[in-house]
């Protein structure tokens with residue numbers, strides 16, 4: 001069997017990859033761009049690195065779930081993206097707003113106009129003494145004229161209808177179910193037509209039926225209004241119902257799952273699921289632990305470039321040098337190892 005080798009060095013490939021991942025390489029549709037984001041908390045003289053160089057790009061119009069173990073940094077990231085917290089290092093921007101360099105006025109404008117937020121606790125999202133309609137109208141009143149006054153009432157009604165809670169228009173929160181409260185909270189978050197909706201465990205306190213309704217509401221917002229939606233969740237049903245699920249581990253993005261729907265000639269839909277590791281701007285990727293363990297890959301790996309993929313091999317240089325005759329070694333190099341063995 002003949003295998004093709006491409007006559008370029010690994011250093012040259014690294015240089016070309018770095019060029020391609022330059023600033024422009026993000027593309028104009030990149031809404032959220034986080035580069036090597038770091039957030040360090042100091043509590044009682046002890047430092048906690050909640051984010052440890054996190055990279056993330058989310059494109060306009062995506063519906064993405066963010067998953068990860070407790071303490072992995074999901075809420076910290078969401079707070080930074082919401083403009084509620086400031087990173088210690090690295091860069092983060094949303095819709096061109098630099099989240100590391102906004103003054104107080106710009107931060108307020110960003111929180112009112114660019115981003116909407118839904119918390120897990122319904123009580124945190126709604127004022128208890130206002131009706132659903134009054135809760136949704138409140139951000140418009142505070143929004144500095146972004147939505148014209150004469151449009152407020154119609155917009156309130158349209159949002160509540162879109163989210164399936166039009167019947168709650170005149171009800172105060174304690175006369176609504178938990179699911180109705182959360183869907184009203186989504187309407188509140190959308191009042192000033194933000195480009196990005198962030199939701200931190202929006203189904204965390206709901207039974208499975210109410211959770212499904214909230215998820216449907218978030219999908220409707222994404223599909224019908226075109227709002228980019230990022231949901232932090234522990235709920236496997238939520239994570240598997242969106243097209244992109246990004247996993248965070250130890251304050252960094254580690255892997256992601258993409259789901260693609262295709263239709264055959266008769267209109268039947270098939271969803272294919274593919275798991276990816278994240279490649280950061282410097283070209284670093286993390287091998288999944290189970291893959292590395294299976295092949296006993298520890299300190300280093302050998303790469304070979306194929307026409308349509310890169311193969312990662314266990315470091316067998318020591319064994320080859322011990323066991324191979326010079327002719328065998330030359331054979332091994334001709335077999336694809338030349339570029340990466342130094």
Ligand SMILES: Nc1ncnc2c1ncn2[C@@H]1O[C@H](COP(=O)(O)OP(=O)(O)OP(=O)(O)O)[C@@H](O)[C@H]1O
Nearest residue numbers: 041042043048050069070071072073074075076077
């Ligand atoms: N204000 C804070 N002060 C000190 N440490 C904090 C603070 N906020 C978060 N941390 C720490 O940062 C780390 C990440 O916390 P974060 O809340 O972002 O994780 P998470 O993935 O959202 O967890 P969970 O799923 O349990 O909500 C944790 O170790 C947490 O204890």
